[in-house]
Amino acid sequence: MTGDNHRLLLRARPDGIPGPAHFAAETVPIRPPEPGELLTETMYISIDPAMRSWITAGTGYARPVPIGAVMRAGGIARVLESRAEGFAPGDIVQGRVDWQSHPVLRGAQAQKLDLTAGSPEDWIGPLGTSALTAYFGLRDAGGLRPGDRLLVSGAAGGVGQIAVQIGLLEGCSVVGIAGGAAKRHYVTAVLGAQAAIDYKAETDLSAAIGRACPDGVDVYFDNVGGPTLDAALLHLRHGARVVLCGRISQTVAAEPYAIRNLAALSAARGRMQGFIVFEYHDRYPEARAWLRTQLRAGRLQQKLHIVEALDQAPNALGMLFRGENTGKLVVRVTP
Amino acid sequence: MTGDNHRLLLRARPDGIPGPAHFAAETVPIRPPEPGELLTETMYISIDPAMRSWITAGTGYARPVPIGAVMRAGGIARVLESRAEGFAPGDIVQGRVDWQSHPVLRGAQAQKLDLTAGSPEDWIGPLGTSALTAYFGLRDAGGLRPGDRLLVSGAAGGVGQIAVQIGLLEGCSVVGIAGGAAKRHYVTAVLGAQAAIDYKAETDLSAAIGRACPDGVDVYFDNVGGPTLDAALLHLRHGARVVLCGRISQTVAAEPYAIRNLAALSAARGRMQGFIVFEYHDRYPEARAWLRTQLRAGRLQQKLHIVEALDQAPNALGMLFRGENTGKLVVRVTP
Numbered sequence: 081m082t083g084d085n086h087r088l089l090l091r092a093r094p095d096g097i098p099g100p101a102h103f104a105a106e107t108v109p110i111r112p113p114e115p116g117e118l119l120t121e122t123m124y125i126s127i128d129p130a131m132r133s134w135i136t137a138g139t140g141y142a143r144p145v146p147i148g149a150v151m152r153a154g155g156i157a158r159v160l161e162s163r164a165e166g167f168a169p170g171d172i173v174q175g176r177v178d179w180q181s182h183p184v185l186r187g188a189q190a191q192k193l194d195l196t197a198g199s200p201e202d203w204i205g206p207l208g209t210s211a212l213t214a215y216f217g218l219r220d221a222g223g224l225r226p227g228d229r230l231l232v233s234g235a236a237g238g239v240g241q242i243a244v245q246i247g248l249l250e251g252c253s254v255v256g257i258a259g260g261a262a263k264r265h266y267v268t269a270v271l272g273a274q275a276a277i278d279y280k281a282e283t284d285l286s287a288a289i290g291r292a293c294p295d296g297v298d299v300y301f302d303n304v305g306g307p308t309l310d311a312a313l314l315h316l317r318h319g320a321r322v323v324l325c326g327r328i329s330q331t332v333a334a335e336p337y338a339i340r341n342l343a344a345l346s347a348a349r350g351r352m353q354g355f356i357v358f359e360y361h362d363r364y365p366e367a368r369a370w371l372r373t374q375l376r377a378g379r380l381q382q383k384l385h386i387v388e389a390l391d392q393a394p395n396a397l398g399m400l401f402r403g404e405n406t407g408k409l410v411v412r413v414t415p
Numbered sequence: 416m417t418g419d420n421h422r423l424l425l426r427a428r429p430d431g432i433p434g435p436a437h438f439a440a441e442t443v444p445i446r447p448p449e450p451g452e453l454l455t456e457t458m459y460i461s462i463d464p465a466m467r468s469w470i471t472a473g474t475g476y477a478r479p480v481p482i483g484a485v486m487r488a489g490g491i492a493r494v495l496e497s498r499a500e501g502f503a504p505g506d507i508v509q510g511r512v513d514w515q516s517h518p519v520l521r522g523a524q525a526q527k528l529d530l531t532a533g534s535p536e537d538w539i540g541p542l543g544t545s546a547l548t549a550y551f552g553l554r555d556a557g558g559l560r561p562g563d564r565l566l567v568s569g570a571a572g573g574v575g576q577i578a579v580q581i582g583l584l585e586g587c588s589v590v591g592i593a594g595g596a597a598k599r600h601y602v603t604a605v606l607g608a609q610a611a612i613d614y615k616a617e618t619d620l621s622a623a624i625g626r627a628c629p630d631g632v633d634v635y636f637d638n639v640g641g642p643t644l645d646a647a648l649l650h651l652r653h654g655a656r657v658v659l660c661g662r663i664s665q666t667v668a669a670e671p672y673a674i675r676n677l678a679a680l681s682a683a684r685g686r687m688q689g690f691i692v693f694e695y696h697d698r699y700p701e702a703r704a705w706l707r708t709q710l711r712a713g714r715l716q717q718k719l720h721i722v723e724a725l726d727q728a729p730n731a732l733g734m735l736f737r738g739e740n741t742g743k744l745v746v747r748v749t750p
Binding site for chain 2: 330336345352355359
């Protein structure tokens with residue numbers, strides 16, 4: 081197969097929020113697959129907070145993307161040509177598609193999606209990495225138990241929306257924190273959380289948490305860090321667990337926010353747990369079995385926030401850090 | 416029995432470090448014991464960081480001592496007269512002696528010491544609450560495993576000196592942090608830690624921790640909080656555990672120190688655990704059996720820092736917060 085591969089390269093490392101200035105478009109011929117490889121066309125690119133650390137020198141858990149290289153990204157693609165065993169044209173796969181229209185993937189690193197379990201869109205959300213993150217973050221890192229009071233920040237985001245629903249399915253009472261009236265509505269009216277706090281509308285976030293959780297919080301699932309984390313610490317119940325899942329408020333902060341309320345963690349004999357989903361790789365099948373059951377029964381929903389076209393990926397990344405998405409943010413490359 | 420009970424009352428709540436200005440001496444007649452009670456004479460009074468929170472209004476885990484009440488304290492006493500079953504004159508007991516020479520204790524709340532297991536002095540240290548704190552803090556809250564790199568702050572203090580030794584007995588390599596050359600010497604030459612850092616002699620504590628623990632820290636047992644905790648966070652290995660046992664640097668701080676390096680906990684997928692020994696009350700026998708075995712075999716030692724005479728208790732309390740003690744600080748009331 082011949083044709084063009086459109087791709088976006090990292091041009092400069094951002095200081096704050098990334099955007100179009102930091103990436104450059106390029107068109108190159110499609111590369112034919114070697115033995116063991118697949119030529120694919122990208123359907124969806126996942127836009128995730130971790131991407132900010134991938135384009136920062138010397139931070140994060142992954143090697144930074146070099147200047148001039150194609151931007152790293154996970155996503156979903158359709159196989160056009162297969163030279164890898166077990167894959168055929170038309171298969172839908174998940175893998176490191178990067179910011180390009182026609183990635184060549186190694187078969188060993190692509191996961192063929194079981195479309196009887198869910199649509200490609202389901203595999204981005206309720207069966208995807210965001211959902212696995214919520215599942216292991218709550219159950220393992222957070223030790224969530226039925227009856228717990230669960231507080232979730234970034235509650236209308238990709239991970240947060242699943243965390244809210246898992247909490248409800250597990251028999252917890254759930255309070256979400258999100259920015260803006262629309263997200264607040266989504267968290268309560270659509271996802272079903274008992275309450276939601278619009279942090280942008282509150283002058284005293286700690287007081288708002290106190291009103292929503294008058295008996296305190298058993299598990300705080302933190303997607304944002306910074307002052308929201310500091311406020312939540314003041315409302316921990318005895319033996320509370322804080323899951324440090326994300327810190328999107330801090331990823332682009334010039335100066336790291338300093339936490340003042342650690343004494344409250346001590347006083348509550350609470351636990352704060354750093355967490356990343358990839359550590360649970362061996363147990364993904366367990367999580368997917370649970371998530372699939374909930375999805376089939378119609379008990380798990382998601383909002384995808386879709387940005388159209390590959391060339392909008394840099395804008396989409398900026399939207400994420402400005403909190404402009406409701407639900408899981410993706411770029412649709414080909415429908 | 417008749418005679419005088421010398422005691423010290425809380426006169427004023429301190430702003431910073433407590434001392435003689437905050438207490439008042441008083442002499443009252445010895446009170447005869449009622450049924451179920453013991454008249455005792457105090458041998459040793461334990462001087463502990465938690466006492467600072469007991470004299471602060473509305474903080475900490477225990478009800479504050481009222482102004483005009485006898486200062487609360489644990490200690491060791493000899494029974495003079497018993498009206499409680501199971502106790503006889505001459506028995507040595509542990510209990511809430513408070514700052515007084517002749518406390519009347521309720522038998523139900525006094526613990527008769529097994530002097531075949533250790534001397535009264537051993538019951539203050541290697542068999543006492545400080546040792547239980549180190550034991551459960553390391554094993555349970557810290558999940559200490561053989562081969563771990565253990566970092567202990569306040570390493571020459573009452574809890575710290577036992578934590579260092581438990582770490583060594585468990586097959587860990589241990590680095591202590593303490594203030595001053597004498598304490599540093601005690602931690603390495605006497606207790607046997609692989610290294611000790613004199614934080615008062617270091618301009619860059621994080622760099623000093625990095626030199627002493629070039630491969631990072633698996634368990635950080637924190638007795639001090641504040642900037643020492645912040646520096647230690649930068650050296651956590653993957654899966655590290657931080658035990659928030661004490662925060663003596665912050666107990667008397669006017670302004671709480673704000674922690675800047677929480678992102679390092681996240682990056683290490685580490686755990687930070689608030690901890691208090693009283694939560695493990697049901698398992699004290701297990702811990703004492705282990706500690707007794709080590710003590711009998713001569714594998715556990717302690718330094719008692721003894722201040723003579725009840726009227727020096729307020730000064731002793733001040734010494735604790737100025738870091739002037741090496742080893743477990745006690746006031747000797749009667750030998």
